Amino acid sequence: DAGVIQSPRHEVTEMGQEVTLRCKPISGHNSLFWYRQTMMRGLELLIYFNNNVPIDDSGMPEDRFSAKMPNASFSTLKIQPSEPRDSAVYFCASRPSGAKNIQYFGAGTRLSVL
Amino acid sequence: AQTVTQSQPEMSVQEAETVTLSCTYDTSESDYYLFWYKQPPSRQMILVIRQEAYKQQNATENRFSVNFQKAAKSFSLKISDSQLGDAAMYFCAYRGGTYKYIFGTGTRLKVLA
Numbered sequence: 001d002a003g004v005i006q007s008p009r010h011e012v013t014e015m016g017q018e019v020t021l022r023c024k025p026i027s028g029h030n031s032l033f034w035y036r037q038t039m040m041r042g043l044e045l046l047i048y049f050n051n052n053v054p055i056d057d058s059g060m061p062e063d064r065f066s067a068k069m070p071n072a073s074f075s076t077l078k079i080q081p082s083e084p085r086d087s088a089v090y091f092c093a094s095r096p097s098g099a100k101n102i103q104y105f106g107a108g109t110r111l112s113v114l
Numbered sequence: 115a116q117t118v119t120q121s122q123p124e125m126s127v128q129e130a131e132t133v134t135l136s137c138t139y140d141t142s143e144s145d146y147y148l149f150w151y152k153q154p155p156s157r158q159m160i161l162v163i164r165q166e167a168y169k170q171q172n173a174t175e176n177r178f179s180v181n182f183q184k185a186a187k188s189f190s191l192k193i194s195d196s197q198l199g200d201a202a203m204y205f206c207a208y209r210g211g212t213y214k215y216i217f218g219t220g221t222r223l224k225v226l227a
Contacts, residue, residue, distance in 0.1 A: 042219045
């Protein structure tokens with residue numbers, strides 16, 4: 001199994017630009033999570049999908065952030081417009097049905113907004 | 115609300131020695147899971163060990179073991195025979211009756227040759 005795949009690995013962009021982060025969960029997993037990791041705030045849950053449906057987006061910082069999961073094998077996190085304070089590592093994680101206690105993380109996308 | 119506290123920002127251990135990383139948590143739930151994740155410089159979050167709260171026996175995975183004290187709400191990680199590859203950030207995490215994981219702020223472990 002290839003694990004959770006995130007792309008790109010690194011993203012550098014200028015303030016005001018649109019940024020799209022991508023995630024391919026492990027096949028067969030029905031739950032998907034987006035996290036943001038910063039030095040100041042640690043790991044924060046941004047949004048949680050179950051069976052492709054957003055269940056909890058209370059962690060999404062503001063309207064500039066949006067996430068979609070059009071099918072079971074793909075999800076995107078979009079920031080428009082991006083700001084320097086969005087600079088962080090963004091992780092995607094997936095979890096199989098029936099095993100409610102194990103999340104598998106991707107390698108993360110390091111985003112730098114200049 | 116649940117909280118997870120890791121009070122040691124950084125720890126050092128000599129290669130082949132034993133080190134213990136501390137974690138405390140606060141919850142009113144009776145059924146929950148606790149985890150230790152390792153994050154090496156590659157950034158990948160790797161599950162090291164997990165403990166179900168209803169199990170009294172401490173979880174063990176090879177050189178990694180936990181000391182789970184439910185009444186004290188303490189969940190420490192012991193790494194025996196430390197290796198250079200153990201150097202990483204270690205995060206303690208809690209999951210209760212919902213899907214949400216609560217992570218601590220992490221402890222950076224340095225392994226000295």
